[in-house]
Amino acid sequence: MPTTNHRRSTTAKPSTRIGYGFDSHEFRPGVPLKIGGITLQHDKGLGGHSDGDVLLHSITDALLGAVAAPDIGALFPPSDPKWKGADSVIFLREALKRVRSAGYAVANVDASLILAAPKIGPHAASIRTRVAELLGVPGDCVGLKAKTPEGLNLENAAVAHVVVLLEKAKSAGKAARKRR
Numbered sequence: 001m002p003t004t005n006h007r008r009s010t011t012a013k014p015s016t017r018i019g020y021g022f023d024s025h026e027f028r029p030g031v032p033l034k035i036g037g038i039t040l041q042h043d044k045g046l047g048g049h050s051d052g053d054v055l056l057h058s059i060t061d062a063l064l065g066a067v068a069a070p071d072i073g074a075l076f077p078p079s080d081p082k083w084k085g086a087d088s089v090i091f092l093r094e095a096l097k098r099v100r101s102a103g104y105a106v107a108n109v110d111a112s113l114i115l116a117a118p119k120i121g122p123h124a125a126s127i128r129t130r131v132a133e134l135l136g137v138p139g140d141c142v143g144l145k146a147k148t149p150e151g152l153n154l155e156n157a158a159v160a161h162v163v164v165l166l167e168k169a170k171s172a173g174k175a176a177r178k179r180r
């Protein structure tokens with residue numbers, strides 16, 4: 001028979017959960033540059049998995065990690081031709097679905113983008129607005145910092161680090177109380 005402590009630890013849902021995501025892609029000529037769900041004017045884009053949206057991939061992995069779901073590479077294998085050039089919004093939507101079915105909602109997201117060019121400053125507001133819209137949160141719940149890769153020798157890559165905080169969804173809480 002399980003101990004009381006054991007039972008409590010498996011049934012009580014924490015009120016918040018944190019998630020962390022990391023991603024990097026190499027710049028390639030001849031592909032559009034997608035960052036945070038918008039297309040930026042640049043002479044190169046990001047190659048690799050799907051449309052190479054390094055920011056949406058990191059957010060997706062942060063969301064999946066927060067609910068201990070399999071990561072983006074496991075759910076959408078880069079080796080599967082189905083995902084070649086795919087819109088990364090698809091991955092984000094799947095991660096959000098898993099967050100919701102786990103009974104959570106996004107509280108806020110904070111991201112750091114590291115790339116030498118183009119300058120993100122002029123596009124930061126549009127990226128934040130788009131990401132907020134995709135996540136269904138107010139614009140002031142999306143933080144975005146852009147940095148150049150000082151001393152990292154990463155002139156031809158874009159890197160994104162993301163943390164996300166989830167909180168118990170209000171509707172899920174009510175449903176849980178009713179069931180009791």
Ligand SMILES: [Zn+2]
Pocket residue numbers: 023024025048049052053054057
């Ligand atoms: Zn990626």
